[in-house]
Amino acid sequence: MITLGLLEKNTFLEAVNKKSGANVLECYQCGKCVSTCPVSSYMDFPPREIMQMIKLGLKEESYMANSMWFCLTCSACSGRCPREIDIPAVMEAIRHLAIEENYRSENKKVKDIRKFHDIFLDMIKRYGRNYELRMMAEFNIRTRNLFKDMHLAPKALLKGKIPIGHESTKSAKAIQRMFKLAGKLEKEKR
Amino acid sequence: MARVGVFVCYCGANIADFIDVPAVVEEAKKIKEVKISVLYKYMCSDPGQGMIRDAIVQNRLTSVVVAACSPRMHEKTFRKALSDAGMNPYMLEVANIREHSSWVHQKDKKAATEKANDLIRMAIAKSIANEQLHEISVPVTKRALVIGGGIAGIQAALDIADARIPVTLVEKSPSIGGRMAQLDETFPTLDCSQCILTPKMVDVASHPYIELIPYSEVIELDGYVGNYKAKIKKKASYVDFSSCTGCGACTQKCPVKVPNEFNMNIDKRKAIYTPFPQAVPNKPVIDATHCTMLLKGKCGICAKVCEKGSINFKMVDEVIEREVGAVVIATGYDLWDPKPYEEYGVGRYKDIITSLEFERMVSASGPTNGVPIRPSDGKVPKNVVFIKCIGSRDEAKGIEYCSKICCMYTAKHAILLHHKVHDSHAYIFYMDIRAAGKGYEEFVKRAQVETAATYLRGRVSKIYKKGDKLMVRGEDAQIGQVVEVEADLVVLATAVIAPKDNPSLARLLGVSYDKYGYMSEAHPKLRPVETAKAGIFLAGCTQAPKDIPDTVAQASACAAKVCGLFAGDTLKKDPMVSTINNEFCSGCQNCVKVCPYQAIVTEEIPLGHGSKELRTVAKINEGVCQGCGSCVAICRSMAINLAGFTDPQIINEIVAI
Numbered sequence: 001m002i003t004l005g006l007l008e009k010n011t012f013l014e015a016v017n018k019k020s021g022a023n024v025l026e027c028y029q030c031g032k033c034v035s036t037c038p039v040s041s042y043m044d045f046p047p048r049e050i051m052q053m054i055k056l057g058l059k060e061e062s063y064m065a066n067s068m069w070f071c072l073t074c075s076a077c078s079g080r081c082p083r084e085i086d087i088p089a090v091m092e093a094i095r096h097l098a099i100e101e102n103y104r105s106e107n108k109k110v111k112d113i114r115k116f117h118d119i120f121l122d123m124i125k126r127y128g129r130n131y132e133l134r135m136m137a138e139f140n141i142r143t144r145n146l147f148k149d150m151h152l153a154p155k156a157l158l159k160g161k162i163p164i165g166h167e168s169t170k171s172a173k174a175i176q177r178m179f180k181l182a183g184k185l186e187k188e189k190r
Numbered sequence: 191m192a193r194v195g196v197f198v199c200y201c202g203a204n205i206a207d208f209i210d211v212p213a214v215v216e217e218a219k220k221i222k223e224v225k226i227s228v229l230y231k232y233m234c235s236d237p238g239q240g241m242i243r244d245a246i247v248q249n250r251l252t253s254v255v256v257a258a259c260s261p262r263m264h265e266k267t268f269r270k271a272l273s274d275a276g277m278n279p280y281m282l283e284v285a286n287i288r289e290h291s292s293w294v295h296q297k298d299k300k301a302a303t304e305k306a307n308d309l310i311r312m313a314i315a316k317s318i319a320n321e322q323l324h325e326i327s328v329p330v331t332k333r334a335l336v337i338g339g340g341i342a343g344i345q346a347a348l349d350i351a352d353a354r355i356p357v358t359l360v361e362k363s364p365s366i367g368g369r370m371a372q373l374d375e376t377f378p379t380l381d382c383s384q385c386i387l388t389p390k391m392v393d394v395a396s397h398p399y400i401e402l403i404p405y406s407e408v409i410e411l412d413g414y415v416g417n418y419k420a421k422i423k424k425k426a427s428y429v430d431f432s433s434c435t436g437c438g439a440c441t442q443k444c445p446v447k448v449p450n451e452f453n454m455n456i457d458k459r460k461a462i463y464t465p466f467p468q469a470v471p472n473k474p475v476i477d478a479t480h481c482t483m484l485l486k487g488k489c490g491i492c493a494k495v496c497e498k499g500s501i502n503f504k505m506v507d508e509v510i511e512r513e514v515g516a517v518v519i520a521t522g523y524d525l526w527d528p529k530p531y532e533e534y535g536v537g538r539y540k541d542i543i544t545s546l547e548f549e550r551m552v553s554a555s556g557p558t559n560g561v562p563i564r565p566s567d568g569k570v571p572k573n574v575v576f577i578k579c580i581g582s583r584d585e586a587k588g589i590e591y592c593s594k595i596c597c598m599y600t601a602k603h604a605i606l607l608h609h610k611v612h613d614s615h616a617y618i619f620y621m622d623i624r625a626a627g628k629g630y631e632e633f634v635k636r637a638q639v640e641t642a643a644t645y646l647r648g649r650v651s652k653i654y655k656k657g658d659k660l661m662v663r664g665e666d667a668q669i670g671q672v673v674e675v676e677a678d679l680v681v682l683a684t685a686v687i688a689p690k691d692n693p694s695l696a697r698l699l700g701v702s703y704d705k706y707g708y709m710s711e712a713h714p715k716l717r718p719v720e721t722a723k724a725g726i727f728l729a730g731c732t733q734a735p736k737d738i739p740d741t742v743a744q745a746s747a748c749a750a751k752v753c754g755l756f757a758g759d760t761l762k763k764d765p766m767v768s769t770i771n772n773e774f775c776s777g778c779q780n781c782v783k784v785c786p787y788q789a790i791v792t793e794e795i796p797l798g799h800g801s802k803e804l805r806t807v808a809k810i811n812e813g814v815c816q817g818c819g820s821c822v823a824i825c826r827s828m829a830i831n832l833a834g835f836t837d838p839q840i841i842n843e844i845v846a847i
Contacts, residue, residue: 001672001674002671003673003674003676010642023639025638026635029647049668056673
């Protein structure tokens, strides 16, 4: 059971609206996003419910949901939304807010997804672009699933789908500077 | 010798597929009076009618039989064709071979054809005995009676009066204005209700063609379309309106305080009172059930302070009569009492109020000067829960239908709450949001987005008290979880119901009403403004729940109907009415009893030629008679004759089968 008090200032709603640039209040709960979303069946709260939860100010429930981590940001939902709400931006906003406010889901899948994001960003930081083989290896190690998808490796390698080494980019240095600057800005903000 | 023409219609495939129409045509030719028998695809079409016109002239016909659809459909069409050809239109007979044969006997073509033959033979036989009839002209009294002075009655009266037709407007309460006068602002534009209504109220009072009779009721209506006679009871107001200036000294000094029904009993009024400051007429009346002078003979302060001497404690009810040609019923609506919602604690918890109470509170001229308060402690509420469908769509406790206006006024209330109390929040429990109307959906969006009202989809299961808060429990079906809202104030959107006096008024006027007490229209789609009784029309919520735009539109439609009725000096009526043959009438008065239209009265005539002794016979008012034939069937002495359905005609029909 959820108890609702005075929503005179729905700070959660305000934070989400500010970060996403969307207005969640516009949502009239038609559910078109849910039936459009290719992964909604894997989410514990499909996009429509997340929108209502934001409206009700259910911060914790929203942060602990797996929905925003499963969201592919494919924008099929917002493309079809009759109220033209940028739903992927809302999902993104909740992802950011959850990290900023240190909410960590203990759900194995969410943890893996978050690790995937971390490793991916790490690759970009190091090489200026993705180094697929290393990324795969690191992901398998960090998720303690060493032989995941290993049976596909020989075929993929032979066909040249996965380059053995990494190709460096000209702007790798510039990207590293961007990361540094972003880190500094974030610290200042705190 | 009679010369009959028979015209058989294919009705496309409707008749021709199931009846052997060429055979039917040939069969009719066998009757010796039939001079022409023809077939056509659509007899009702222009060429079809032309065929009839030509045949009448060429064959010098004396009567016409059309074998086609129901006479309800095209009898008028074919009658017109007859009169266009110079023939009396009542020489037409319609054999209904569609509804009575082809449609109901689709599986047996042979039997259907035989039945068609029978029906046509009967029509031919009847038409031979037809007599020439002429439309009856009934004089019209060009004055309309409007019952009810809410926005519906006001609009109807103004529109009729603007066409220079005198109107008598009868209002039950001391002032016109009705429910709309109680409203603060109106959806979807948030116009101030009083601001748009009061100019119309003043127009009514000052219009040269409107006679406003406030504080009175219609108690009797006799007569028929164009010629009604209404008895109106003017309730004793104990104030002489002609000399009263409306200064208000009496209401100030009156020591008796009683709950103010205009403000939903939130505050008090005096025993001598005007319902609200903008009342029309702005004259006070004395509430006889509370005035101590009238009850115990003590006090009389109002009479002492009145400079004009307008107070008259000896005033009694007065009955006046008005002759009118048409009546508009505009009695409005009542609100359902939510007492059966015991699980909500209605009656136990003071902070549960109805929407109209909330409306009066947020009204700038209301009992709380426009600020909503908690009745329990007078504090301004922050968290307000609105619950829709209280009594509406609830077969167990209330009524089955949707009250239509609650979705919109609840959205309005959420917006108004936010206007009046900035740091408040509105929760709305709803089952559906029904916002069908111009600008309505946009208005609901405004409540949801701009006002940020929280819409929770579900019916509230219970309300209980926790401290000074009311805990409102219901499901939010959007997230599939039970939610509890801590409410300072709960507002119930109670159902719109028919006024409790509607059934008695309907019986008095002779119109029908439905199981909820709403007045019934003549046809739900094509005659939504008329009642089944000619000359009586419906405006506003007296027929069904309606919002203000719909009510005003229907009121104007009533005015158009009344103006149409009064356009000529007389009304035309079908001549199929009964007449009494005084020689045979024994005066048993059985016909008086069976007549459903009260069209038969009695009269005294001399017993014999030149005799001074009198005897009683029945007399039929042909203006009221609808030609149903009940009197003909009950008459023992066969003294009654119904034009168009005379004994020879009926006997001919029977013989022809």
